[in-house]
Each structure stands twice: as C-alpha cells, then as structure tokens.
Amino acid sequence: MATIIQNGTIVTASETFQADIKIDNGKINMISNQITGGNEDTILDATNKYVLPGLIDPHTHLGIKGTLDAFETGTSAAAAGGVTTIINYTDPDNSQTFLEDLTEWKEKAQNALIDYSFHSIINKCDKDVLEQISKLPDEGVTSIKLFMAYKENMVNDEELYLLMKAAKKAGVVTNIHAENGSVIDCLVEEALNSNNTKPIYHAYTRPPATEAEATARALRIAEITGAPAYIVHITCEEALKEFVRAKEKGVNAFGETCPQYLVLNEEYLKQEEKEAVKYICSPPLRTNKDQEALWHNIKSGSISTIGSDHASHPYVNGKENGINNFTKAPNGLPGIESTLLLLYKYGVCEGKISMSKLVEITSQNPAKIFGLYPQKGSLNVGSDGDVVILDPNKSSVITKASQKQSTEYNVYEGMEVQGSIDYVLSRGKVIVEDNKVVGEPGSGKFLYRNRFREHS
Numbered sequence: 001m002a003t004i005i006q007n008g009t010i011v012t013a014s015e016t017f018q019a020d021i022k023i024d025n026g027k028i029n030m031i032s033n034q035i036t037g038g039n040e041d042t043i044l045d046a047t048n049k050y051v052l053p054g055l056i057d058p059h060t061h062l063g064i065k066g067t068l069d070a071f072e073t074g075t076s077a078a079a080a081g082g083v084t085t086i087i088n089y090t091d092p093d094n095s096q097t098f099l100e101d102l103t104e105w106k107e108k109a110q111n112a113l114i115d116y117s118f119h120s121i122i123n124k125c126d127k128d129v130l131e132q133i134s135k136l137p138d139e140g141v142t143s144i145k146l147f148m149a150y151k152e153n154m155v156n157d158e159e160l161y162l163l164m165k166a167a168k169k170a171g172v173v174t175n176i177h178a179e180n181g182s183v184i185d186c187l188v189e190e191a192l193n194s195n196n197t198k199p200i201y202h203a204y205t206r207p208p209a210t211e212a213e214a215t216a217r218a219l220r221i222a223e224i225t226g227a228p229a230y231i232v233h234i235t236c237e238e239a240l241k242e243f244v245r246a247k248e249k250g251v252n253a254f255g256e257t258c259p260q261y262l263v264l265n266e267e268y269l270k271q272e273e274k275e276a277v278k279y280i281c282s283p284p285l286r287t288n289k290d291q292e293a294l295w296h297n298i299k300s301g302s303i304s305t306i307g308s309d310h311a312s313h314p315y316v317n318g319k320e321n322g323i324n325n326f327t328k329a330p331n332g333l334p335g336i337e338s339t340l341l342l343l344y345k346y347g348v349c350e351g352k353i354s355m356s357k358l359v360e361i362t363s364q365n366p367a368k369i370f371g372l373y374p375q376k377g378s379l380n381v382g383s384d385g386d387v388v389i390l391d392p393n394k395s396s397v398i399t400k401a402s403q404k405q406s407t408e409y410n411v412y413e414g415m416e417v418q419g420s421i422d423y424v425l426s427r428g429k430v431i432v433e434d435n436k437v438v439g440e441p442g443s444g445k446f447l448y449r450n451r452f453r454e455h456s
C-alpha cells in the first residue's frame with residue numbers, strides 16, 4: 001500500500017523538476033517519471049501543483065502555561081499549514097532538572113499529529129546544568145536555548161561562555177534570544193515613570209540597538225568558544241549587520257527570522273490599544289526598512305531558517321491585560337499555520353525569493369542545523385514521506401474564522417495569501433486534505449536528533 005504523487009512539480013533546495021514520487025512504508029522509495037500504482041495504492045494527482053518537503057518549524061511554544069494551543073490543537077494547526085515537524089521549546093520551572101523537565105515534555109507531546117522534537121530552555125548555569133548538557137544528546141535533543149532578554153532567566157556573559165562551551169563539547173547547538181534585557185528594563189522603567197504605557201512603547205523600549213548589542217555579544221562569545229550559535233527571531237537591520245560581520249569572520253552562526261517580522265511592522269503597535277496589544281512580541285515588530293533587510297539576508301543566505309515563534313496567548317485574560325500598560329501583555333504571537341502561504345505570497349510571488357529558497361529556509365536548513373537531515377528536510381529517496389502539495393493558483397484571505405489555531409484573533413487577519421494546501425503527508429499518510437485535517441492525534445513521533453555536525 002504505497003502512496004504515489006503523480007505529475008507534480010517537485011521542489012528541492014537546489015532544483016525544480018517534473019516527476020512522480022512513490023512513498024512506501026513511510027519513506028520515499030522512488031522519484032521518477034511515470035510511476036504507476038496498483039489497486040491498493042493511494043494515487044494523488046499533483047498536475048500543475050508544487051510538491052514540497054513538509055515544513056520544519058524550528059521555533060514553536062506549544063503547551064506553555066497560559067496559552068491555548070497544546071500539542072493536539074497546535075500540531076493540527078501546524079499540519080494545516082504544511083508543517084510536518086516542529087521543534088518546540090520546553091519551559092522548565094526550577095523545581096526539577098532540565099532533563100527531568102524534558103521527560104515531562106515528551107509525555108505532554110504524545111497526542112501530536114506530526115513529528116516533534118524539543119529545544120531545552122536553560123534558565124540557569126551551575127555545575128549540574130553544565131554536566132547535564134553532556135547527557136542531552138542521549139535523550140535525542142541536540143540544542144539548548146538561552147535568554148539574554150528577560151531578568152527572570154537571563155544568562156550573563158560568564159554563563160553564556162560556560163554554557164556554550166559545554167554545548168559545543170556535547171555537539172549541541174546553542175539557540176539564543178538576543179536582546180539586552182538589563183538595558184531594556186531601564187528603558188521600560190523610564191517609560192512607565194513618564195506614563196508611556198501604550199503598546200507602541202513595548203517597541204520603543206526594545207530598540208534595535210538592544211537586539212544588535214546582544215547579537216554581537218553572543219556571537220563574540222561564540223567566536224571565543226567556537227560553539228555553533230543559532231540566533232532566534234532576528235528582526236532588524238542593525239542586528240543583521242552584527243550577524244553578518246560575525247559570519248564573515250567565520251563564526252559558526254545561524255540566523256532565524258519569523259513571518260511576522262517579514263510581513264508586519266510597528267505600525268500595528270500604533271493602532272488603538274485594544275487592537276495593538278495583540279501584536280506585542282519580543283523582539284518587537286520593526287519597520288519596512290528592516291523587512292527589506294531581512295528579505296535581502298534570506299536571499300543572500302545569511303538567514304538560514306524561518307520559525308513561527310507560535311505562542312497562542314489568549315486575548316481575554318491575556319493580551320488584553322496590556323491595554324493600559326504594555327508590560328502586562330504576554331509576549332508572543334500565534335501563527336503556526338500561516339508560514340508557508342505568507343512566504344509564498346510575500347516572498348515567492350513578489351519576487352523576493354525563489355521556490356527553492358523557500359524550501360531551503362523552511363525545511364532543508366532547519367533539518368541540517370538541528371540534526372534531522374536527511375531523514376527530514378528534503379524529497380530524497382530514503383527520506384521520510386513528509387510532503388506538501390501546494391496549488392499555486394488559488395488565493396485566500398487569512399481570517400480567524402477559518403484558522404485552526406485556538407486564539408480568538410489572528411494577527412494576519414484580512415491579509416491576502418496565495419496558494420492553497422491541497423494535501424499534507426506525514427510519513428506517507430495523508431494528514432490534511434483540502435484544508436481539512438484528517439491526521440490522528442498521537443500519530444506524531446518524537447524524533448531523536450543527531451549531534452551538530454560542522455558545515456551544516
């Protein structure tokens with residue numbers, strides 16, 4: 001019982017060509033012209049459609065306290081958007097070790113519809129933590145995340161150095177949220193003292209310089225340690241300059257941005273407060289000039305990946321708490337299901353990136369950086385049959401009425417997108433058909449990732 005996708009336009013990170021694909025036992029076992037099937041095979045017609053590897057979203061926050069999407073609804077929404085793998089952030093409290101916490105997260109994710117992995121967030125640095133990092137790859141997890149942004153859990157330079165060094169030794173990638181939290185706290189206090197409490201002050205108190213400074217500092221420490229460093233959610237030209245400088249110097253640096261930074265801007269934070277609070281995320285939305293810089297750096301290869309940074313904070317008892325004081329709104333935007341169609345419309349259709357680049361940044365690069373390649377990340381013989389069939393000729397408008405994620409709002413409300421997701425396959429099984437999620441909760445598998453390899 002194989003699945004055969006006929007007459008499609010296959011897109012890989014290096015080429016686009018016409019061929020059929022046969023998936024058997026969950027794996028791609030043939031890519032060739034005119035593959036015919038038997039009676040018991042599932043045949044999908046992809047004439048005039050693109051056939052892409054399923055997206056890997058390397059930045060999701062499902063199952064976080066206070067948010068609406070845990071693994072079942074979150075991965076269902078992800079699947080509807082063509083995502084077949086997520087790498088979700090854990091959220092350790094300090095009552096247990098981060099390895100114990102990881103075990104809990106693996107259990108929490110058991111009702112996922114798509115395959116999943118984790119990045120372990122590390123909130124402190126001591127001898128035990130440093131020792132545990134060496135054991136993380138045995139748990140199948142080969143990345144950690146450090147924060148420079150928030151007083152509660154930020155690491156100082158010494159800790160950055162020690163944690164990165166331990167991570168490098170273990171073959172673990174260090175993900176970094178790079179914003180200078182200490183300076184931001186001063187700016188926030190000054191704003192509140194001057195009664196500047198509107199949502200736009202969330203952005204004004206986290207200016208590009210705070211992101212650029214932390215990016216530069218993190219990458220200097222990466223340079224000293226030789227550790228692979230992955231800067232999450234890069235938003236602005238100033239941070240990009242620091243990032244590119246480090247990369248040109250040979251630092252093992254990888255950069256991620258998010259759809260919201262490519263298609264939304266700080267004007268959204270200047271709307272009426274009750275609307276603007278929905279858009280509070282860190283780092284904040286920036287300017288059109290920053291968007292251009294991000295697209296340019298995707299095209300040039302400096303930015304490697306796109307993550308949604310999906311955080312499904314409710315409006316009621318969530319975002320609305322920030323209406324009179326921006327510091328009371330939870331940070332982060334929902335959007336796990338919108339990445340592909342947004343990038344197709346505002347990237348490919350607008351001539352900013354090619355189809356192959358789209359596949360590279362949404363699938364191949366995250367797979368390579370995070371130790372999933374070639375099982376995931378490309379349509380190769382032997383790879384998992386994770387496939388999206390995209391009809392480029394249909395268009396639609398994003399609206400909360402048709403979204404799958406659980407929030408009462410959609411930050412892309414009213415935006416036009418191009419393309420329609422006809423089918424999504426997870427290991428050869430159809431999980432989305434004509435916008436309907438038909439996958440079974442619990443059919444997603446925990447993925448054991450490989451250690452970081454140089455030149456990923």
Ligand code: URP
Pocket residue numbers: 061177280281282283309311331332333
């Ligand atoms: O504002 C954001 N991005 N919230 C999610 C948590 C994080 O910082 O990644």
Ligand code: ZN
Pocket residue numbers: 177232233282
């Ligand atoms: Zn972050």
Ligand code: ZN
Pocket residue numbers: 296
């Ligand atoms: Zn240029």
Ligand code: ZN
Pocket residue numbers: 059061309
């Ligand atoms: Zn995040």
